[in-house]
Structures are given as structure tokens and as C-alpha cells.
Amino acid sequence: MSDQKNADVARKLALLKTRFREKALSELELLETAMSGVRAAGIDSGEVVAAYQSLHRLAGSAGTFGYDRLGKSARDLEQILKPYIEGDHSSRSEILHLLNDDFMQRVGSLSALLCEGDIEPSWPVAPPEKGVKGVAEPVVLVVEPDSVKAAELSGALATHGFAVYGFPDTHSLPDKTLATASVVLMRDTLFVSEGAGLSAKDECPPIVCVGSVDGFPERYRLADLGADGFVCEPLDVPVLADYIERLISERLDVGAGRVIIVDDDAELLEHYSLVLEEGGMAVRKVQSPSELPGALSEFRPDIILMDVQMGSYSGTTLARMLRFDPEWVGLHIIFLSSEEDRDFQVDALSKGGDDFLTKPVSDDFLLRAARVRCYRARQLDKLASRDSLTGLLKHSLVKQEVIKEHARCRRLSQKSVVAMLDLDHFKRVNDTYGHRTGDLVIKGLANLLRHRLRKTDVIGRYGGEEFLVVLPDCSIGDALRTLQTVCEQMNRIGFSSRGEEFHVTVSIGMATLETFDRGEDAIEAADQALYRRKSAGRNGVTVFGAGQTDGTGREAV
Numbered sequence: 171m172s173d174q175k176n177a178d179v180a181r182k183l184a185l186l187k188t189r190f191r192e193k194a195l196s197e198l199e200l201l202e203t204a205m206s207g208v209r210a211a212g213i214d215s216g217e218v219v220a221a222y223q224s225l226h227r228l229a230g231s232a233g234t235f236g237y238d239r240l241g242k243s244a245r246d247l248e249q250i251l252k253p254y255i256e257g258d259h260s261s262r263s264e265i266l267h268l269l270n271d272d273f274m275q276r277v278g279s280l281s282a283l284l285c286e287g288d289i290e291p292s293w294p295v296a297p298p299e300k301g302v303k304g305v306a307e308p309v310v311l312v313v314e315p316d317s318v319k320a321a322e323l324s325g326a327l328a329t330h331g332f333a334v335y336g337f338p339d340t341h342s343l344p345d346k347t348l349a350t351a352s353v354v355l356m357r358d359t360l361f362v363s364e365g366a367g368l369s370a371k372d373e374c375p376p377i378v379c380v381g382s383v384d385g386f387p388e389r390y391r392l393a394d395l396g397a398d399g400f401v402c403e404p405l406d407v408p409v410l411a412d413y414i415e416r417l418i419s420e421r422l423d424v425g426a427g428r429v430i431i432v433d434d435d436a437e438l439l440e441h442y443s444l445v446l447e448e449g450g451m452a453v454r455k456v457q458s459p460s461e462l463p464g465a466l467s468e469f470r471p472d473i474i475l476m477d478v479q480m481g482s483y484s485g486t487t488l489a490r491m492l493r494f495d496p497e498w499v500g501l502h503i504i505f506l507s508s509e510e511d512r513d514f515q516v517d518a519l520s521k522g523g524d525d526f527l528t529k530p531v532s533d534d535f536l537l538r539a540a541r542v543r544c545y546r547a548r549q550l551d552k553l554a555s556r557d558s559l560t561g562l563l564k565h566s567l568v569k570q571e572v573i574k575e576h577a578r579c580r581r582l583s584q585k586s587v588v589a590m591l592d593l594d595h596f597k598r599v600n601d602t603y604g605h606r607t608g609d610l611v612i613k614g615l616a617n618l619l620r621h622r623l624r625k626t627d628v629i630g631r632y633g634g635e636e637f638l639v640v641l642p643d644c645s646i647g648d649a650l651r652t653l654q655t656v657c658e659q660m661n662r663i664g665f666s667s668r669g670e671e672f673h674v675t676v677s678i679g680m681a682t683l684e685t686f687d688r689g690e691d692a693i694e695a696a697d698q699a700l701y702r703r704k705s706a707g708r709n710g711v712t713v714f715g716a717g718q719t720d721g722t723g724r725e726a727v
């Protein structure tokens with residue numbers, strides 16, 4: 171984060187702290203006056219419950235703004251009032267016993283704790299570096315002293331769509347370059363002597379060691395020194411490319427995350443959201459619970475962080491209400507509450523929450539907790555919506571995306587393209603090299619598409635060796651060029667099995683989306699174009715219904 175941005179965030183946090191202090195001061199003043207009144211009259215007309223709620227709020231929020239001692243004192247006083255408000259007695263003698271001198275004195279000293287300044291709120295950990303820079307081509311750094319091996323590995327990985335840069339040792343590797351990389355591949359012996367310094371750097375991406383000796387002691391040593399992975403020679407490049415791909419997508423998932431925060435306390439809401447946003451997460455603030463259903467449909471978060479008591483609304487009831495809708499049954503709801511009572515927490519969870527964070531939470535803890543929970547939510551979501559072999563969208567979901575994109579194109583008069591891809595003579599690959607190798611080829615094409623297409627493009631596995639992609643806001647000419655590149659690059663990837671290297675080609679049929687009445691018709695048209703490409707000799711792109719050439723000199727049908 172730049173110094174300027176740091177200063178901005180610090181200024182905003184300081185402003186929120188001031189607002190909190192002002193609000194808390196007037197609340198404490200009211201509390202003290204109310205308790206003095208109750209004590210003097212010996213009659214409680216609901217003021218003690220209000221005082222309990224006020225102390226409960228302070229106990230949960232003060233620590234967030236750096237007033238730890240205030241939060242703790244408020245919690246102690248809240249605990250004194252708790253048996254009274256849970257019981258059914260409010261005789262004069264009980265009130266006087268409750269609001270004794272000691273209690274009143276402690277209430278009176280709360281506001282002094284607000285003037286102490288206490289500790290500054292902790293600053294969240296820095297956002298993780300994004301694994302993929304720009305549109306495509308994740309950067310892989312190869313740190314290998316043997317220049318021949320380095321060149322071989324770099325060339326092979328480049329055909330899988332990675333941008334590869336080689337370095338003979340860690341000293342020649344600039345920090346700036348390191349920060350742009352998604353993965354470092356490093357000779358294991360070099361890692362043992364130089365790697366610890368590298369992995370300790372903040373900007374260092376995952377380090378995968380490459381070695382020729384694979385045993386428990388060697389792996390343990392590398393793990394102990396901070397390596398993230400190990401691959402043994404001779405290298406199977408498609409397997410390695412897939413492994414790198416997995417590391418990259420895991421890393422991206424950890425950083426990203428969409429959170430809705432529901433809290434009726436404006437300062438807390440602002441503070442939490444600032445902390446998460448600065449940590450790289452996308453946040454939607456909801457202060458009024460009635461706005462939650464609309465925000466959910468629009469923002470589609472990974473998780474909800476929700477206060478438990480918001481005026482007349484209860485967070486647990488809201489959680490239960492959300493589960494009425496099948497769409498939100500799997501949504502992760504995390505309660506943020508100053509309630510420490512275990513029975514209460516279990517009860518809240520049984521009503522539809524998934525987890526409990528007890529307030530006050532430090533900024534750092536909040537960010538880490540939200541990241542981990544978003545990551546888990548995404549992993550679970552992936553299991554349901556993603557194809558397990560390729561990690562791409564499953565058949566029904568990618569089809570849905572086509573239909574959605576078709577409606578969007580019609581509404582906004584925009585142009586998009588849908589394309590169907592199919593590996594050529596794939597049965598032969600399976601028959602010759604086995605199903606496992608066939609799977610690697612399928613993954614190879616999936617990874618290539620991920621690298622070559624834009625982040626906004628939708629990619630799905632439509633069938634066994636068939637893929638469907640949607641290219642939104644894309645002219646037919648641009649789509650043709652992009653997909654031709656995919657064909658060329660697929661053909662360049664060298665797969666190996668049983669000591670033999672082989673290459674696989676892909677055929678593609680494409681169609682404009684908005685020219686059809688329904689999205690399904692556009693898929694059908696792309697499929698027909700694919701069929702024609704297969705009849706016309708495979709390995710290329712055919713546009714539905716156009717007399718365009720496919721870049722290989724052949725006439726597309």
C-alpha cells in the first residue's frame with residue numbers, strides 16, 4: 171500500500187474513532203443520569219434494561235476503536251446487571267443493592283476511560299499480492315543454475331500459457347520481479363542455501379522446489395525452510411503446469427472475498443468495512459436489516475458478517491429468515507457479537523448461523539477471519555458449481571451464463587460471442603496413452619483457456635472433451651483472433667507419455683450471441699459450426715454462417 175493510501179486510511183480510522191468517542195460520551199452521560207434517577211427513586215421503569223443494552227454495546231465496540239479498558243469495564247458492569255434483568259424482581263431494596271456506591275462509581279469512571287486515548291486500533295495485515303497480473307499469463311520465475319535445464323523448463327511451461335523468466339540464483343532476482351510473479355520454481359539445493367531469505371520476503375509468491383532426490387528427509391527439510399511444494403525430476407510438464415495452476419487459483423481465492431456486513435452501529439459498520447476493504451476484500455455495508463435481501467441478490471457475497479442485536483431486529487431471526495430461500499441455504503453467516511455466553515452462541519448457531527466472532531475483534535483478526543471464511547465458502551461453492559477435473563464451470567452453469575449474457579446483450583444492444591471447443595481425435599489419445607494422460611490433456615486446454623481469455627470471459631466444461639466459452643462485449647473478429655491463438659498454442663503444447671511426446675489439436679465453432687432469439691440457439695449454432703470445422707479438417711475456428719477464413723487459409727463454412 172502506498173504511503174498516501176496508508177495516510178488516508180489512518181485519517182478515516184481516526185475520524186471514526188472520534189465519532190465513536192463523541193457518541194459514547196453522550197451515551198455514558200445518559201446512562202449515568204438514568205442510573206442516578208433509578209437509585210434516587212428506587213423505581214425501575216425499564217431504565218436498567220436500557221443501561222444493560224448500552225453497556226453491552228460498549229463492551230462489543232470500544233475495543234475496536236482502541237478503548238480496550240473501557241470495553242472491559244463495560245463488560246464487567248454488564249455482567250453485574252445481567253442476573254437482575256434476567257430475573258423477575260425489581261423491589262426497591264434489590265434496586266438499591268444493585269446500584270450501590272461501588273456500581274455508581276464504576277459507571278461514573280467509564281467516561282474517563284474514553285479520554286485516555288488507549289491503544290491505537292491495530293492495523294490490518296497487508297493485502298496479498300494478486301497472483302495474476304493483467305489479463306493473462308501468470309508469471310513463473312525459474313531459479314535454476316543449470317542454464318540448459320532452465321531453458322528447457324521455461325520453454326515447456328511457456329507453451330502452457332505461462333510467462334516464464336529465468337534466474338541463475340536468488341541474488342540476481344529483483345524484488346520487483348518477485349512481486350509480479352505467481353510462482354517461483356527453484357532448484358532444491360539452491361533453496362537449501364539461499365531460499366529461506368527469499369521465502370521470508372513479504373512479496374514472495376509460493377516457492378516450488380525442483381529436485382532429483384525425493385524422500386521423507388529431503389521433503390521435510392524443504393518444508394521446514396519454508397518451501398510450498400516439491401516436484402521430482404524427471405518433470406512431467408503438464409502435471410507441473412496443472413500444479414502451478416492450482417497454487418495460483420488457491421492464492422487468488424485467499425485474497426479475494428465478498429462480504430456483506432450488517433450492523434446498525436454506523437461507526438462500527440464503517441470501521442469494519444474500511445478494514446476489510448483495505449485488506450483487499452469487496453464489502454457491502456447494510457445498516458438497516460430490511461435492506462439485506464436486496465443487497466444479497468445484488469452483491470452475492472461469499473459470507474455475511476452480522477451483528478446479533480440491531481434495534482428491534484435479531485440477527486439470529488434474520489439468519490433463520492434468510493434460510494427460507496433455498497438460494498441462501500448454503501450462505502455462510504457469521505455473527506459478530508459481544509455475547510460471550512456459550513449457550514446463547516450455540517442457540518444462535520442452531521437458528522441458522524455458521525460461526526461466531528466475539529466482539530471486540532481486533533482489525534487484524536477480523537480480516538484474517540473473514541479471509542479464511544471467504545476462502546472456505548468459495549471452496550465449497552466450487553465443489554458444487556465447478557467441474558472437479560478442470561475447475562471450470564459445470565455444464566448447466568455455463569449454459570445459464572450464456573442465457574444471462576444473451577439477455578444482457580439484447581437489453582444493452584451489445585455484441586458477444588459464444589464458442590464451442592472440442593479436442594480432436596481425443597479417443598485416440600485415450601486409447602494410445604491411457605485415460606490419465608487424456609485427463610491431463612483436458613486440463614491442459616482448460617488452463618490454456620484460463621490464461622488466454624479475459625477475466626470477464628466465462629469458461630465451462632460442456633461435456634467430456636468439449637468446452638463452452640462466452641466472450642462478452644467482443645466482436646466476431648476479435649473473438650476469431652483470440653480463439654485462433656488458442657488453437658495455435660494448444661498445438662504447441664508438448665504432452666508426454668510412455669516416453670513419447672505428442673501434440674493435440676482443438677476445433678472451435680463460434681457464433682454471435684445477440685443475433686439469435688435465445689441463448690440456447692446460439693449454443694446450437696456454435697455447435698453446428700464446430701461440426702463443420704471437424705468435417706473441414708479440424709484444428710481451427712469456424713464461424714457460424716459466415717464465409718470467413720479461419721486463419722489457416724481454409725474457408726470457414
Ligand SMILES: Nc1nc2c(ncn2[C@@H]2O[C@H](COP(=O)(O)OP(=O)(O)OP(=O)(O)O)[C@@H](O)[C@H]2O)c(=O)[nH]1
Pocket residue numbers: 559592593594595596597598600604605606607608609612633634635704708
Ligand atoms: N480422459 C478422459 N477422456 C474423456 C473424458 N470425457 C470423455 N472422454 C473421452 O473423449 C473421447 C471422445 O471421443 P469422440 O467423441 O469419439 O471424439 P474424438 O475421438 O475426439 O474425435 P473428433 O471429435 O471427431 O475429433 C471418448 O473416448 C471419451 O471416452 C474425460 O473426462 N477424461
